[in-house]
Structure formats: structure tokens, C-alpha cells
Amino acid sequence: MxxxxxxxxxxxxxxxxxxxxxxxxxxxxxxxxxxxxxxxxxxxxxxxxxxxxxxxxxxxxxxxxxxxxxxxxxxxxxxxxxxxxxxxxxxxxxxxxxxxxxxxxxxxxxxxxxxxxxxxxxxxxxxxxxxxxxxxxxxxxxxxxxxxxxxxxxxxxxxxxxxxxxxxxxxxxxxxxxxxxxxxxxxxxxxxxxxxxxxxxxxxxxxxxxxxxxxxxxxxxxIVVDENDSDKRVPFSLWQLIIVALCSGLGLIWVINDPVSKISHGASNLLNFNVFGMEGTNFTILLALGLFLFLLFYRLTKYSQVTKEKLYAVTFFAFLTFSFFAVFEQAPGTLTIFARDYTDRILVGNSSLIFLIANSLIAVVPLAIITWVLFLLFKQTFKKYSLANIILSISFVIIWIITIWMLVRDFYGAGFLNLSDATLTSLKIEKVKESLTQIPASWFSVLNSLFIITLAPLFSKWWESKYNPGANVKFGIGMILLGLGMAFLVFGASDIAPGAKTASVSIFWLIMVYLFHTMAELCISPVGLSYVSKLVPARMIAFMFGVWYLAIAIANKVAGILGENADRIAAEKGISYFFLIITGVAVAIGVMSILLAPVIKKLMHEVR
Incomplete structure (x- = not known):
């Protein structure tokens, strides 16, 4: 070939x-x-x-x-x-x-x-x-x-x-x-x-x-190999491959068994045993983690001092990425549940009208822009790929129909549109006062994408300016912003009594959470993988990318574990205390990252 x-x-x-x-x-x-x-x-x-x-x-x-x-x-x-x-x-x-x-x-x-x-x-x-x-x-x-x-x-x-x-x-x-x-x-x-x-x-x-x-x-x-890289290739020996297989097997058993055992109320628990007084679940994941860290650091010792130090820096960044996603991925779970059960999502009067107009603009403007891009693509490809373009156009016709239907339905449901009163211009003040809208709990999650599209150009200009901070500082700022985002819920949920199943917290607090979490994401997302490619020798790039995605995978599972404990903590000390713990940990890791900047910079050997 x-x-x-x-x-x-x-x-x-x-x-x-x-x-x-x-x-x-x-x-x-x-x-x-x-x-x-x-x-x-x-x-x-x-x-x-x-x-x-x-x-x-x-x-x-x-x-x-x-x-x-x-x-x-x-x-x-x-x-x-x-x-x-x-x-x-x-x-x-x-x-x-x-x-x-x-x-x-x-x-x-x-x-x-x-x-x-x-x-x-x-x-x-x-x-x-x-x-x-x-x-x-x-x-x-x-x-x-x-x-x-x-x-x-x-x-x-x-x-x-x-x-x-x-x-x-x-x-x-x-x-x-x-x-x-x-x-x-x-x-x-x-x-x-x-x-x-x-x-x-x-x-x-x-x-x-x-x-x-x-x-x-x-x-x-x-693959561009660094001519100055004098490290010899370090292949995986048989015993190392056995450890990799063992870690993978134990990790998969833990990830799958955890929900299965809970949903089946222990009837299908593969890890229902004790080792030295430790539950089988904890023993399994700690054994897998211990073996993995042993293999990782053992292999690092086989490289030259410079390469080894660069890989230490990558490992540190992987830890920060793990910490970030363990908190950030509370959005589809804990934060969505908070929006559904603890947030006052019912708007009345002028607030209802303002939300409906804003939501209409939020939906229609981006869709119009993307439809324009679709039109530009049609001009270049329709002749040669007409069937694909027709399929794509049908998808956009459907998305427009659903979007318009959703918006009209909301206006109608709020009382702004009905059979006898079809236009907003004929509304009376009394009608506006009677209007009512309930925001879907899932709606708050769209703010992340909306804020990214809005703020990404500003952060891009920051990274291109002379004030562009180093990797550690970016991670640190990101983690601190992540913690500050959760801090809004610490204050917003402070009046919710321990054990309360419902509340009516203002939507302002959740909006601020997603704003700060998006800024945190913009600080961290551009940094991670780019530094893996810069710091890792070409022949190790696949292995370290695997380590990186493994860190994110474990972070997503840990995010679920944190979410599992939210109810228990909320019952004992209040949901505000749960968010306070996360805030403290995120800010502490962010401060640590900034303080360690000189050390990590030295390990990176002038790589920027």
C-alpha cells in the first residue's frame, strides 16, 4: 500500500x-x-x-x-x-x-x-x-x-x-x-x-x-523525532504488560460493578469480600491504582534525567486535569438535580417575558448563523454531493421547525399567545402580569456552550498577548475559577435546611456557576493536550495520551461518586456544605498549582 x-x-x-x-x-x-x-x-x-x-x-x-x-x-x-x-x-x-x-x-x-x-x-x-x-x-x-x-x-x-x-x-x-x-x-x-x-x-x-x-x-x-533525544526505546516487558492487563481488568470490574451492585442492592456484587478489613470495592480500586502508579514511575526511571523530568511535569498536569473534571462534571448530575429540585424556575410577569425573548434570541441567532454557513457549504459541494446536502438540509429544516415550535409553545403556555390574542402587541398589562414560564432544569446546561462561544475570542486574545501566563498559572486560575463557581451555590443554598428535598433558590446562582465554570474550562482545556505533545518524546506520545484520557475517565467516575454523596451530606449538614467542600478543594489545588509554578517550569526545561 x-x-x-x-x-x-x-x-x-x-x-x-x-x-x-x-x-x-x-x-x-x-x-x-x-x-x-x-x-x-x-x-x-x-x-x-x-x-x-x-x-x-x-x-x-x-x-x-x-x-x-x-x-x-x-x-x-x-x-x-x-x-x-x-x-x-x-x-x-x-x-x-x-x-x-x-x-x-x-x-x-x-x-x-x-x-x-x-x-x-x-x-x-x-x-x-x-x-x-x-x-x-x-x-x-x-x-x-x-x-x-x-x-x-x-x-x-x-x-x-x-x-x-x-x-x-x-x-x-x-x-x-x-x-x-x-x-x-x-x-x-x-x-x-x-x-x-x-x-x-x-x-x-x-x-x-x-x-x-x-x-x-x-x-x-x-512522527517528528527530536534529534537531540538520546533516550533509547523502552519497550514493555512481559511483566509490565501483565500489570497493564491486571490494572485494566481490575479498573473495568470496579467501574462496572459499582452501579450494578447498587442497583441490584448487592445481589450482583462481584466485589463482596474483605481483605485485611477493607471492603472488596475499595481494595480493588486501590490495588489497580497502586499497580498503575508503580508501573508509571518505574518506567520513568528508565529515561534520561531531562525526559524523566518532563514526564513528571506531564503527570502533574494530568493530576490537575483529573481534579478539574471531577468538579466540572458535576454539571449533568448534581447541578442539574439542584436546578430541578432546589431552584425557583418559575418566572412570572415581566421576568417571564424577558426570559422568553432572551431564550428566543439565544436559540434563533446561533441557528441562523450556522444555517448561513450551511448555505456557503452548499454553494461549494451541492453539485458533487447533492444527496448528502439534501440530507443535511432536511436536518436543518427539522431543527428549525422544532425550535420555532418550542418557542411558540412557550409563549403560548405563558399566556402571551392564544387563539383570541395572537400577537404580543395587543397584550394588556394585566395579561403580562399573569404570564408564567417554567424553565426546564436542563436549560442551565446550555449556558456552558453559550458562554464558550461568547468568551472564547476574549481568552484567545489573552493567550496571544504579552500577559499570557504559564501552564501552571493557567491551571491554577482555572481551578480557582472552578471553586469560585461552586462558591456561588454555597451562598445561594445557605438557607436550605439539612434534609430538605426541595427549595426555591434564585436562578442567578446557577447562571453564575456556569459562567465561572466556563471561564475555568477556557483556562484549562487549551493547555492539557498541547503540553502532552510538547513535553512527551514522540515514541511515548500514545502511551501518555492514554494516561491522560485515563485520568479524565477516572475523574468522570469520581464526579459520579461525589454526586452520590451529595444527598448524604445534604441530609446531615445541608447541600450548601457539599458545595463548600468542593469549593475548598478546588481553590486549594489552584493555589498549589500557582505556588508550584517555578518547580514545574524547571521540570519542563524551557518548553512553553
């Missing part, structure tokens, strides 16, 4: 949209619908599990502990599965078919979840785990190969690509969340599957636009 042809971009820049290849926007819309489906389903999952079995929209009536345990394991497995998907793409089927397989599995997964029976919900979650694993890492790989000969354009390409990520998350949470809460859970889950199917078909029928890129696995890799 001619690997040279596989690596060479096929005149992508001959057909441009906004100065970039049309193929980038094919990926943009495919990724957008995948994130729509993923975040749309994710916004509903915990609420569906914990919703009462009675009422208009019955759920499963689970305790929050069970729901958070399953959710934490699900999100952890999603990140772990990216290693499997990356391996299959690299070695067996190529990036392009990995994306197609992943999209198909996710479509089937969302379809299963729409059935709402235990068998199909669990089957759906399993399909989504493997589907995301195949899909997620390989989309960015295609972008990278497209711009291999145009590195100066790569930053702009990834900026556009991640706008697709955030646009998909935004509309997925907004619309799937709305339909799930207001109409029916199966409608929300099903809508996620419908748009994942649109993304799959659009990508499949347009894939020739990428030429040979990602069609088959590469036999060679474009």
Missing part, C-alpha cells in the same frame, strides 16, 4: 468555505450532530432515572445515588473506549470507517434508549459507549491529516471544528432537554438518535471529499 498517497491532502484548499476546505465543514456538521445527540441524551439521563414513577412523565424513581453511580460509570467508559476506537482505526479499519461505525452504533444506541425498558436502556448505553469510542478520537485525526501540509491554518481549523462541538452541545441540550422534560423522555432520547442518523448519512455520502485520508490504516506515522 502506498502510504504516501494516504498522507497527502488531495487539493483540499481548491474548494473553500470561509477560507478553509469544504471538507472541514463536512466534519463540522457531522461532529455537530454527534455532539447534539451525546449532550442531548446526557442532559436527560440522571433526571430520567430519578424522576418519579408517577405523573405525566414517569421515570424510574431511582435514588440519586444509583443514578449518579451509573452515570459516572457511563461517562468513564466513554473516555476509556476512545483508546479501543483509536486502536481499531490505527491498526485495522482507518479513521473514516471508524467514524462511520461509531455513528452507526450511536444511532442504534439512542434508538434503543427511546424504548425506555431496562434491557434497551442498558443496551443503548453500551452501544453509545462503544460508538463514542470509535467516533470521538478519529474525527480530530482526520482534521489533523487534512492540515498536515498547512500547519499555519491548523489552529483556525480546530477553532471552527470546536465551534461545531459547542453548537451541537448547545442545541442538543436545549431541544432534547426541552422535549424530554416537557413532552416525554423517549421523545428526547429518540430525537438524539434522529440527528445522529443525519450526521452518519451526511458523512457517509460526502466522504469522498477527503480523498484518501482516513480510508485505510497507515503503515507509517508522521
Amino acid at each position: 502506498d502510504t504516501k498517497n494516504l498522507d497527502t491532502p488531495n487539493n483540499f484548499f481548491e474548494s473553500k468555505v470561509l477560507g478553509h476546505p469544504a471538507g472541514l465543514f463536512v466534519l463540522f456538521f457531522t461532529e455537530m450532530w454527534e455532539r447534539f445527540s451525546y449532550y442531548g441524551m446526557r442532559a436527560l439521563l440522571v433526571m430520567f432515572f430519578t424522576a418519579s414513577v408517577l405523573g405525566d412523565h414517569p421515570g424510574w424513581g431511582w435514588p440519586r445515588e444509583h443514578a449518579m453511580s451509573l452515570f459516572g460509570s457511563y461517562t468513564a467508559l466513554v473516555y476509556l473506549s476512545t483508546m479501543l476506537g483509536g486502536y481499531f482505526a490505527d491498526k485495522l479499519i482507518g479513521f473514516r470507517w471508524a467514524v462511520i461505525v461509531g455513528a452507526l452504533l450511536m444511532t442504534l444506541g439512542h434508538g434503543c434508549m427511546a424504548v425506555e425498558t431496562p434491557f434497551f436502556i442498558y443496551l443503548g448505553l453500551g452501544l453509545l459507549v462503544f460508538g463514542t469510542g470509535f467516533f470521538k478520537p478519529n474525527m480530530t485525526s482526520i482534521v489533523s491529516l487534512m492540515y498536515k501540509d498547512h500547519p499555519e491554518k491548523k489552529d483556525g481549523a480546530y477553532t471552527i471544528f470546536y465551534m461545531g462541538v459547542n453548537a451541537g452541545a448547545f442545541f442538543g441540550i436545549l431541544l432534547c432537554g426541552y422535549l424530554g422534560e416537557k413532552v416525554g423522555w423517549s421523545i428526547g432520547f429518540g430525537l438524539a438518535g434522529v440527528f445522529m442518523l443525519f450526521g452518519l448519512l451526511q458523512f457517509y455520502f460526502t466522504q469522498n471529499i477527503f480523498g484518501n485520508i482516513g480510508l485505510k490504516p497507515l503503515k507509517t506515522r508522521d
Whole structure:
């Protein structure tokens, strides 16, 4: 096989949209619908599990502990599965078919979840785990190969690509969340599957636009080896591979057994034993973690002093990333439950009208902008890829219809529109005063994507200025902002009595949480993976990326564990105390990161 042809971009820049290849926007819309489906389903999952079995929209009536345990394991497995998907793409089927397989599995997964029976919900979650694993890492790989000969354009390409990520998350949470809460859970889950199917078909029928890129696995890799790197290759010996397998096995058993044992009330607990007075669950995860850390630091000793110190710095950044996501991923669980049960989401009078107008602008303006980008893509690709463009246009027609229906329904439900009073201009003051709107609990999660789109250009200018802080300081600022975000809930929830199941806290506090958490994300997200690529020797890059995603996977599970304990702490000392603990830990880690800046800078050996 001619690997040279596989690596060479096929005149992508001959057909441009906004100065970039049309193929980038094919990926943009495919990724957008995948994130729509993923975040749309994710916004509903915990609420569906914990919703009462009675009422208009019955759920499963689970305790929050069970729901958070399953959710934490699900999100952890999603990140772990990216290693499997990356391996299959690299070695067996190529990036392009990995994306197609992943999209198909996710479509089937969302379809299963729409059935709402235990068998199909669990089957759906399993399909989504493997589907995301195949899909997620390989989309960015295609972008990278497209711009291999145009590195100066790569930053702009990834900026556009991640706008697709955030646009998909935004509309997925907004619309799937709305339909799930207001109409029916199966409608929300099903809508996620419908748009994942649109993304799959659009990508499949347009894939020739990428030429040979990602069609088959590469036999060679474009790895630039540092000529000054004198370290010899350190292959994994048999005993090290055994430890890797043992750690992986123990970790998977722990992640899967944790929710299974809780949901089955101990009937299916694989770790129901004690070792030296320690419960089997704790013993298993501590053994896996201990073996992993031993292997990691043992291997580091086999490299030169400079390389070893750089890898120590990467390990420290991985710890900070773990800490960040353990707190940040409270959003789809603890924060959504707080929005549903403890937040006053009912607006009346002028507040209702202001929210409805603001929500309309929030929904329509981004959708109009993305539709304009779609029109630009049509002009470049319709002749050659008419079927894919028709499919994509149908998806946007549907999204417009759902969005307009949602907005009109809200205005009508609030009393602003009815059969005898069809326009806002004819409203009387009394009618405005009588209006009432209930904000969906999932709506607050859209603020993250909205704030990212708004604030990203400002942070980008900061990073490009002379005031650009070092990696440690960025991580530190991010962790402090993360803690300060939770501090708003410490104050907002301070009047909620211990054990209270409901309250009416102002929506202001949650809005501020998402604002500060988004600023924290913008400080941390651009830093992590870029420093892995800069600090790690080329031959170790795959291993350290694996360590990095492992840290994020464990963080997602720990986020679920923290969420599980929220009810217990709230019952004993109040929900405000739970947020106070998280605030203190996040701020302390942020301060530590800033204080250790000189030490880590020395370990990085002038890498910026």
C-alpha cells in the first residue's frame, strides 16, 4: 500500500468555505450532530432515572445515588473506549470507517434508549459507549491529516471544528432537554438518535471529499523525532504488560460493578469480600491504582534525567486535569438535580417575558448563523454531493421547525399567545402580569456552550498577548475559577435546611456557576493536550495520551461518586456544605498549582 498517497491532502484548499476546505465543514456538521445527540441524551439521563414513577412523565424513581453511580460509570467508559476506537482505526479499519461505525452504533444506541425498558436502556448505553469510542478520537485525526501540509491554518481549523462541538452541545441540550422534560423522555432520547442518523448519512455520502485520508490504516506515522533525544526505546516487558492487563481488568470490574451492585442492592456484587478489613470495592480500586502508579514511575526511571523530568511535569498536569473534571462534571448530575429540585424556575410577569425573548434570541441567532454557513457549504459541494446536502438540509429544516415550535409553545403556555390574542402587541398589562414560564432544569446546561462561544475570542486574545501566563498559572486560575463557581451555590443554598428535598433558590446562582465554570474550562482545556505533545518524546506520545484520557475517565467516575454523596451530606449538614467542600478543594489545588509554578517550569526545561 502506498502510504504516501494516504498522507497527502488531495487539493483540499481548491474548494473553500470561509477560507478553509469544504471538507472541514463536512466534519463540522457531522461532529455537530454527534455532539447534539451525546449532550442531548446526557442532559436527560440522571433526571430520567430519578424522576418519579408517577405523573405525566414517569421515570424510574431511582435514588440519586444509583443514578449518579451509573452515570459516572457511563461517562468513564466513554473516555476509556476512545483508546479501543483509536486502536481499531490505527491498526485495522482507518479513521473514516471508524467514524462511520461509531455513528452507526450511536444511532442504534439512542434508538434503543427511546424504548425506555431496562434491557434497551442498558443496551443503548453500551452501544453509545462503544460508538463514542470509535467516533470521538478519529474525527480530530482526520482534521489533523487534512492540515498536515498547512500547519499555519491548523489552529483556525480546530477553532471552527470546536465551534461545531459547542453548537451541537448547545442545541442538543436545549431541544432534547426541552422535549424530554416537557413532552416525554423517549421523545428526547429518540430525537438524539434522529440527528445522529443525519450526521452518519451526511458523512457517509460526502466522504469522498477527503480523498484518501482516513480510508485505510497507515503503515507509517508522521512522527517528528527530536534529534537531540538520546533516550533509547523502552519497550514493555512481559511483566509490565501483565500489570497493564491486571490494572485494566481490575479498573473495568470496579467501574462496572459499582452501579450494578447498587442497583441490584448487592445481589450482583462481584466485589463482596474483605481483605485485611477493607471492603472488596475499595481494595480493588486501590490495588489497580497502586499497580498503575508503580508501573508509571518505574518506567520513568528508565529515561534520561531531562525526559524523566518532563514526564513528571506531564503527570502533574494530568493530576490537575483529573481534579478539574471531577468538579466540572458535576454539571449533568448534581447541578442539574439542584436546578430541578432546589431552584425557583418559575418566572412570572415581566421576568417571564424577558426570559422568553432572551431564550428566543439565544436559540434563533446561533441557528441562523450556522444555517448561513450551511448555505456557503452548499454553494461549494451541492453539485458533487447533492444527496448528502439534501440530507443535511432536511436536518436543518427539522431543527428549525422544532425550535420555532418550542418557542411558540412557550409563549403560548405563558399566556402571551392564544387563539383570541395572537400577537404580543395587543397584550394588556394585566395579561403580562399573569404570564408564567417554567424553565426546564436542563436549560442551565446550555449556558456552558453559550458562554464558550461568547468568551472564547476574549481568552484567545489573552493567550496571544504579552500577559499570557504559564501552564501552571493557567491551571491554577482555572481551578480557582472552578471553586469560585461552586462558591456561588454555597451562598445561594445557605438557607436550605439539612434534609430538605426541595427549595426555591434564585436562578442567578446557577447562571453564575456556569459562567465561572466556563471561564475555568477556557483556562484549562487549551493547555492539557498541547503540553502532552510538547513535553512527551514522540515514541511515548500514545502511551501518555492514554494516561491522560485515563485520568479524565477516572475523574468522570469520581464526579459520579461525589454526586452520590451529595444527598448524604445534604441530609446531615445541608447541600450548601457539599458545595463548600468542593469549593475548598478546588481553590486549594489552584493555589498549589500557582505556588508550584517555578518547580514545574524547571521540570519542563524551557518548553512553553
